[in-house]
Amino acid sequence: MKHLNKKCGLAILFKLIMNVKILIDLFKTKKDRLEEIISLAKQEIETWKNIIDIFNSRFLCSFYCKFKKSGRYYFKTGSG
16 A cells, blocks of 8 residues: 555656746747736836826826826826
8 A cells, every 4th residue: 555655655756847937938939928918017007107197197186196106007086
């Protein structure tokens, strides 16, 4: 029984190691694309911050638009 448990444990460990290797290889091949997406997202955030600043400076409303750290935008009542 111990031999069977050891064999099953080694098989599970081998499968886990192979899955980790596949994930590492996938990350290495897609790393440049991931960095490109992150860079574009940062540019998009700056663009939206500028748009929000323009909106708040041009319009006097009972609400103002505010940039949230999570990267989402929302409207809040009150003056900006």
